[in-house]
Amino acid sequence: MHPAPGEPVRLLIVERQPVVTPEVRARLGREPGFALAGRVGSAVEATRLIRDQPLDMVLVESTLPDPGAVEMARFFRVRYPKTVVVFVTRAFSQTELFEAARVGAAAYLRASTDADLFAATLRRAAAGQFPIDEEVVRFPAVAARILAQFREESVAEAAPAPAPEAAPPKAEEAELGPLFVKLSPREIEILDLVARGNSNKIIGRKLSISDQTVKNHVSAILRKLEVNDRTEAVVYALRNGWIRIETPAS
The missing domain is CATH 3.40.50.2300 (Response regulator)
Structure with missing residues (x-):
């Protein structure tokens, strides 16, 4: 800049x-x-x-x-x-x-x-x-390594892309997806359910795990993200693109 x-x-x-x-x-x-x-x-x-x-x-x-x-x-x-x-x-x-x-x-x-x-x-x-x-x-x-990579990327870009079955994610989203994800897939899944307003009991039922296991996962999420509560964890995850909350159609 x-x-x-x-x-x-x-x-x-x-x-x-x-x-x-x-x-x-x-x-x-x-x-x-x-x-x-x-x-x-x-x-x-x-x-x-x-x-x-x-x-x-x-x-x-x-x-x-x-x-x-x-x-x-x-x-x-x-x-x-x-x-x-x-x-x-x-x-x-x-x-x-x-x-x-x-x-x-x-x-x-x-x-x-x-x-x-x-x-x-x-x-x-x-x-x-x-x-x-x-x-x-x-x-x-x-x-030489940089030139080799440049050639590989150039060839990949020049190759005709197969017709996608569904709309692919935006390039930015695809690249940003895995960045700084310090949580396990299970923790991301639980945080996504938290973001949708589910209680620990409901999350446990949906994932077939106990309430205590959900609490343990939530505690681990807060510790890993260095935040104080569930709301901060959800905001952090949303900002980083780890989870998304769909807005219902009006």
């Missing part, structure tokens, strides 16, 4: 373990073109935060625990395509570089990168450039 002229780049750091060094933080703090929006410890927290405030750029720890940096970058590419994603790594890996490039990251930076160079690379990324391309071409094996 390109901020309005004169506006700083709103930057979020996503790291479970510190990967952006104090020197880089200090450098960005002195940089008039950047404004640190905060630091969170997980991809899920990042997706929650961006709903409340716009972000121009996200720095993500390359080894972020599940859902990891790759899934987070894919989520942002689909839902918030104007937000620039930059991977930061403690130890360079060609596999990480490939994955970062594949999901559209603008840059892949080592944590040990000089603070001035780090800031300069972020400025380029914020301006719409892809410094990651320069890294890719330095490693023929990575470039």
Whole structure:
């Protein structure tokens, strides 16, 4: 995302373990073109935060625990395509570089990168450039993998599609479906029934399980989603597209 002229780049750091060094933080703090929006410890927290405030750029720890940096970058590419994603790594890996490039990251930076160079690379990324391309071409094996995937996708797109039996889901929905789903299929099923106003007793009858088992599942759902009650869990699931409530025809 390109901020309005004169506006700083709103930057979020996503790291479970510190990967952006104090020197880089200090450098960005002195940089008039950047404004640190905060630091969170997980991809899920990042997706929650961006709903409340716009972000121009996200720095993500390359080894972020599940859902990891790759899934987070894919989520942002689909839902918030104007937000620039930059991977930061403690130890360079060609596999990480490939994955970062594949999901559209603008840059892949080592944590040990000089603070001035780090800031300069972020400025380029914020301006719409892809410094990651320069890294890719330095490693023929990575470039070859990316080209091979590009060819496969091009062939797939060029192939005539069979006549669908039913209307396929929208591309965005298909891609977003599995992102950040921390619940089991059974928990999704129960949450869907909760969203439709069913009590634990009715849910138990419909699924042929005991009331206590339903309560246990609901407790697990609240814990996994880090929410306080059933309503928050339903809202969270609806926002992420895990469940849908059909509106009855008038």
